[in-house]
Amino acid sequence: MAISAEDFRFVTELVRTEAAIVLDAGKEYLVEARLGPVAHQLGLGSIAVLVTELRARRDPALLTRVIDAMTTNETSFFRDVQPFEHLKRKVFPELIERRWNEKRLSIWCAAASSGQEPYSMAMLLRENFPELAMWRVEVLATDISTQVLAKAREGLYSQLEVNRGLPAPLLVKYFHKQGLEWQIDAKLRSSIQWREFNLAARTYPPMGPFDLIMLRNVMIYFDVPTKRSILGNMRRVQRPDGYLFLGTAETTINVDDNFASDTLHTACYRLKAA
Amino acid sequence: MRALVIDDSAVIRTVLTRILTKLGFEVVQAAHGKEALECLRGGPLPAIALVDWNMPEMNGYEFIRSVRQSSEWRDLPLMMVTTETEMEQVVKALAAGANEYLMKPFTPEMVEEKLQLLGIRGG
Numbered sequence: 273m274a275i276s277a278e279d280f281r282f283v284t285e286l287v288r289t290e291a292a293i294v295l296d297a298g299k300e301y302l303v304e305a306r307l308g309p310v311a312h313q314l315g316l317g318s319i320a321v322l323v324t325e326l327r328a329r330r331d332p333a334l335l336t337r338v339i340d341a342m343t344t345n346e347t348s349f350f351r352d353v354q355p356f357e358h359l360k361r362k363v364f365p366e367l368i369e370r371r372w373n374e375k376r377l378s379i380w381c382a383a384a385s386s387g388q389e390p391y392s393m394a395m396l397l398r399e400n401f402p403e404l405a406m407w408r409v410e411v412l413a414t415d416i417s418t419q420v421l422a423k424a425r426e427g428l429y430s431q432l433e434v435n436r437g438l439p440a441p442l443l444v445k446y447f448h449k450q451g452l453e454w455q456i457d458a459k460l461r462s463s464i465q466w467r468e469f470n471l472a473a474r475t476y477p478p479m480g481p482f483d484l485i486m487l488r489n490v491m492i493y494f495d496v497p498t499k500r501s502i503l504g505n506m507r508r509v510q511r512p513d514g515y516l517f518l519g520t521a522e523t524t525i526n527v528d529d530n531f532a533s534d535t536l537h538t539a540c541y542r543l544k545a546a
Numbered sequence: 547m548r549a550l551v552i553d554d555s556a557v558i559r560t561v562l563t564r565i566l567t568k569l570g571f572e573v574v575q576a577a578h579g580k581e582a583l584e585c586l587r588g589g590p591l592p593a594i595a596l597v598d599w600n601m602p603e604m605n606g607y608e609f610i611r612s613v614r615q616s617s618e619w620r621d622l623p624l625m626m627v628t629t630e631t632e633m634e635q636v637v638k639a640l641a642a643g644a645n646e647y648l649m650k651p652f653t654p655e656m657v658e659e660k661l662q663l664l665g666i667r668g669g
Contacts, residue, residue: 348655348659350663353659353662353663431631431649432651432653434649435648435649435652435656436655436656436659437659437663439646439663440636440639440640440644440645440646440647441640443636443647444633444636444637444640447633448633449632449633
């Protein structure tokens with residue numbers, strides 16, 4: 273969902289005056305990634321329509337939605353730490369044991385944004401499960417925004433970005449300095465498949481089945497019927513004994529009763545029938 | 547929980563103290579490595595030391611080496627907080643015994659996330 277230069281200027285001015293947030297030129301992808309789901313959720317069809325609506329009448333409720341979308345969901349490497357600990361201590365050891373004969377793992381990062389999550393996953397696997405080097409491990413990373421995916425694919429991060437959540441020993445091991453930026457190793461970049469994908473699509477193309485799906489911090493953008501439809505689609509592409517991670521503040525409760533929490537106090541879910 | 551902040555800039559010491567106090571730490575400040583070693587000698591062992599690189603008297607790199615060579619403080623978690631942003635410097639600091647490395651400028655979230663990585667909590 274591309275944004276026009278004029279609409280981008282309007283949004284940057286809006287978030288600057290309303291939330292003191294400065295969006296530099298080149299951050300169009302960020303506005304698209306954040307406001308696209310809001311436009312969809314409100315049935316406005318596109319960011320252009322959303323901006324027209326904002327210009328016409330400064331509806332406080334709409335303004336809040338836009339500001340929220342632009343200010344929350346900042347990503348970092350190993351975001352929230354705890355889900356990655358759960359992956360390391362429980363999920364991957366269990367999956368490796370169960371898939372030992374087929375030696376194959378399929379992972380989907382469904383809201384990959386600028387790539388920190390799939391790269392954190394790739395580093396976690398290399399650091400802790402060297403036996404997987406002999407396996408076929410597929411990591412699919414998708415996002416609705418092509419711009420954000422282009423950045424993710426390039427694996428180029430600013431100093432501010434590598435300062436966030438990335439352990440220094442991993443920075444040294446998996447990145448190299450490229451001018452003022454840091455680029456992740458080509459091997460890690462090529463270990464991930466990047467694809468544009470709209471989670472809110474009614475039906476999904478044939479894909480998976482996945483042993484592990486990361487669907488973190490994206491459900492907040494959708495209304496309940498869309499959430500229900502997304503979780504229904506997840507059930508169809510998730511292996512019956514697979515795992516689904518939501519954001520720390522998200523839940524399947526009252527949305528889809530077919531999931532059960534894997535362990536208390538984690539946002540990790542399994543299918544009840546498994 | 548006690549945190550030791552070592553930086554020759556009073557502004558940075560104040561900023562870090564504010565962030566760490568909010569996270570529940572009791573903060574002790576030092577303006578350079580030598581003063582920090584005095585703090586270690588004189589008081590209870592902190593849960594973490596945040597160390598600038600470039601300082602007069604004793605710089606952060608020398609401080610880290612001294613701490614790692616000592617018998618009583620060698621397990622003290624150390625985080626370099628510095629304007630040095632070249633790969634060689636990060637490698638050098640880690641090799642000397644730094645557990646984490648934070649590049650200036652930083653935000654409160656970054657400090658909190660790095661402490662989380664080290665499994666260190668205030669309060």
